[in-house]
Amino acid sequence: MRCFTLLLTLLLGTCVYAQDFTLSLRAIDDETEEALPFLSVQLNPGGASGTMDEEGKLKFNLRGGQYTIRASFTGYADYQGVVLVERDRNFVIRMEPTSELLETVVVTDQNARLDLSRPQMGVERLSAQELESIPTVLGERDVLRSLQLLPGVSAAGEASNGISVRGGTLDQNLLLMDGAPVFTPTHLFGLFTVFTPDAVGGIDLYRGNIPARYGGRVSSVVDVRSRTPNAESLILKGGIGLVSSNLSVETPLGQSGKWNVLLAARGGFNDFAFSLVERLQDTRSRFGDATLKLRYRPSEQDLITLTGFYSQDFYQVDLLTTFGGVAATSNQYAYLTLNGGLEWVRLLSDKLSWSTQVTNAHYAPELRFPQLDGESIINFASTIDQLTLRTALSGDENAQHAWSFGLQADQYTLDPGRLDPGGSTSVRAIDLENERGQELTAFVEDTWSVNDRLTIGAGLRFTYYRQLGPGENRIYTPGAEVAQINLESTESFASGETISSYSGLEPRLGISYQVGVNTSLKASYARSRQYLQNIFNATTPLPTSRWKVADPNVGPQTANLVSAGISHVTGNGKYAFRLEGYYRQLIDLLDYKPGADFFLNPTVETDLLRGEGRAYGVEFTANRRAGRLTGEINYAFARVENRVEGQDFGTRINRGDWFPGYFDQPHTFSANLVLDEGKTHELGFNFVIQSNRPYTVPNGFVDINGTDIPLFLERNNARLPLYHRLDFSWTINNLKRQKRDWTGEWVFTVYNIYGRDNAYNIFFQPRDAGTPPLGIFSGSPFAAYRLSIFGAPVVSLAYKFTFIPTKKK
Missing domain, CATH: 2.60.40.10 (Immunoglobulins)
Known part of the structure; x- marks a missing residue:
């Protein structure tokens, strides 16, 4: 049987x-x-x-x-x-999402353990879902403000025009939207980022050993990617809020299934809000942005993607009525970003793919000066155009090697500025000469899984840069101060001729060694160069701040970064911990002379100084990504110091000693917690406390004709008061829990719950009888004043909806 x-x-x-x-x-x-x-x-x-x-x-x-x-x-x-x-x-x-060389960290309970074997340092990723859970000012989902909750990432203040990563200046970050650079990433005086919220699919932040396929900045890369359009059905999303309203649609096109599209737009018209505050009666602001993504699949091996990004701002302020010596009733800022890209990806085999992408980035800021007579408007305008072509071949062999090789060419065309008198007889027309640069790059990168414990990610990038004519090279006396008095000769170049050139290798290396099932040790090194720089002498650059290509007198900045750390995941994968330390050396740091003026200056090099910088610190992260209560806690100890020795007193800062950089914030603690109360309620909390930025106070006074005038001899010799705030958000989603095509949610946010009056800046100017100063210098006509952006709780309410029609059977 x-x-x-x-x-x-x-x-x-x-x-x-x-x-x-x-x-x-x-x-x-x-x-x-x-x-x-x-x-x-x-x-x-x-x-x-x-x-x-x-x-x-x-x-x-x-x-x-x-x-x-x-x-x-x-x-x-x-x-x-x-x-x-x-x-x-x-x-x-x-x-599981990664990147081709130094994979990004998707901080979830599913892949936290995978991070142990990845040879990356200082890399983070935020998804669209995580962005929705983070409370932000006035309820706007915001890319850069969300990144500021991560260790090593901070801002110049609550109205800053970008972020500082590990103490770097704002222009040292490469911000990409679908592969094209964005030069001014904020709306509304710097309060919100320009990326259309419903179009954002994910953000990668590289602040350590940046993959070899990226270059051109010495601090970090923020790679923003738009969502992949839905290929199965129509999805309609939108929202109405106090600050802005938005609408997006994604849908397949036609019956073939080969075409699908995403179109998202947002607009904000805030003039009514400013009219409620007497001091801001003449302030105006409006902005808009839009993102387009069109995907076409002509065959099983090919994918073609067309992307477009648009952003435009206008705002008017009467707080500053003179700029660059031009007087006006107010200042009107207008700036436009218009980017486009086309990418073709072809699968050559199961393990080999080839991609080619061309992008164009266009940025056009304007500054308008309405005159007292009410008839003429003086207009300042400039433009930046960057055309990029890149191609790469990627493959993976036997799960041991994942490699990529590519070429890239960048063409920069800058119009530094032109001033149109607009009918005014008191102002002369100025048109600065255009600047052109070309950057050619070859890169190779490979992730090698040596064995079960050791993984190595290595990359090498070679760049060749040249400044192109037409233009001129101003030659100054060797060893002397770069000043008009030391100008020896001027050499002219015709169109297409090479005025100056720079080149060099940029190695990138990451190593991960898993010492146990749940713990790994990591180390990395990266070198990078920056050939395009923003020149400004304020805490944060204005949208109209001067950009400059590298030339014989303003060379590229070079950074060398070393990092080391340890990562640990608990046995059940619920908690993950990371500790990283880093040291960055910056060569040919750009600084400015006292009283520097870059507005329509044809010889900006005479107001610039060259020095060196260093940044070092330790960052700790603990996160929980499972259960009803999730979130992340971060602490960073970081220092940023600069040194400009110079030849004499006029070209030396702080006697040639090391002094704090503008984003030197030694201690930062942040916590982001989300409590999910089920299918309908979600509560979010942010708490931030940090050392504030340095600023400059007088070293003494000089008696001039019986009046005490403050004397400034040192830079960044004091520090703003401690910064801290608490934010809250409450999301109510589909309260009746009905299964229907249309679902809506209410989002209630409070920014700065307890109304902390954080100082954005302390500045010195002639005494204003209507404004009480912080301090008066003896009998001096100058006084100290404190500027705050949000000194009280900011409450907002928004309604968001999603419409997905049910398919008919």
Whole structure:
């Protein structure tokens, strides 16, 4: 009987495994749940392989049995799983996002353990879902403000025009939107970022060993990617708020399934809000932005993507009625960003892909001066155009090597500024000469899994830069101060001629060694150069601040960064901890002379100084990504110091000694916590406390004709008061829990709950009888004044909706 039973079992098993079944595979991004088209899949045994369609789906007809599934895709970790096929099966392949060399960290409970083996340092990723849970000022979902909760990332203040990463200046960050640079990333006096909220799919922040495919900045890279349009159905999203309203649509086009599109737009008209405050009656502000993404799949091996980004601002202030010597009733700022890109990705094989992308970034700021007579408006305008072409070949071999090789060419065209008198007879027209630069780059990078414990990520970038004519090279006396008095000669160059050139290697290296199941040690090194720089002598640059290409007198900045750290994940994967230390050396740091004026200055090099900088610190992160209460706690100790020795008193800062940089903030603590009360309520809290920025106070007084005038001999010799604030958000989603096509949510936020009057700046100017000063210098006509942006709680309420029509059966 036992023999008969055994024989029957074997016969039945043979019959089952001799049958054909359908295995339906679907590939999705493990973080966003979005479909992944064109993903390569291989089954073993048997060696069956194929590529996902545009909806991330693939079917196999197989004999019954157990199969190992292997999948690979550029930007994602290799996948390996096992499936038992004894009937028709549906199987989901969940791909963990990475990058091609030094993978980004997706801080979730699913992949926290994968971070242990990755050779990256100082890399973070925020998804669109995480952005929605972070309270922000006036309820606007904001990329840069969300990044400021991470260790080593700070701002110049609550109205700053960007971020500082590990003490770097704002222009030392490369901000990309779908591969094209964004030069002014903020709206509304610097309060919000320009990236259309409903179009943002994810953000990668690289502040350590930046992958070799990135270059051109010495501090960090912020890579913002737009969402992948939905390929299955129409999705309509929108919102109405006190500051702005927005609308987005994503949908397939036609019946072929080869086309799909995402279009998102936002607009803000805030004049009414300023009219409620007497002091701001003449203040005006309005802004708008839009993002377009069109995807086309002509074949199973090809994907073509067209992207566009638009942002425009206008605001008027009467707090400053003179600028660059031009008097006006008010100042009107207007600036436009218009970017576009076209990318073609082709799958050459299951393990090899090729991509080519061309992008163009156009930035056009204006500054208008309405005159007292009410008839003429003096106009200052400038432009930046950057055209980029890049191509790369990527592959992965036997799950041990993931490599990429590429070429890139950048063309810079800058109009530094032109002044149109607009009919005014008291102002002469000025038109500065255009500046042009060209940067050619080759890069190679590889992630090598040496064994189960050791992973090495190595990259090498070579750049060749040249400044192009037409233009001139001003030659100053060697060893003397760069000043008009020391100008020896001027050399002219025709169009296309090389005025100056720079080149060099930029090695990148990351090592991860797993000392145990839950712990790894890491170390990294990176060198980078910056050939395009923003020149300003304020705490944060204005949208109209001067940009400059490298030339014989203003060379590129070079940074060398070393990092080391330890990462640990608890046994259940619920908690993750990271400790990193770093040291960055900056060569050819740009600083400015006292009283420098860069507005329409044809020889800006005479107001600039060259020095060196150093930044060092330790960053600690603890996060919890499972359960009803999730969040992250960060602490950073960081110092930033500069030194400008110079030849004499006029070219030396603080006697040539090291002095605090403008973003030197030694201690920063932040906490971001989210309490999910179920399907309808979500509570979010932010708390930030940090050492504030340095600023300059007088060293003494000089008696001039019986009047005490403050004397400034040192720079950044005092520090603003301690900064801290608490924010809160409450999201109510689908309160009635109804399953319907239209779902809405209310978002209530309070920024700065307890009304901390944080100082944005302390400045010195002639005494104003209507404004009480902080301090008066003896009998001096000058006094100290304190500027705060949000000295009281800021409350906002917004309504957001999503519409997904039910498919008819």
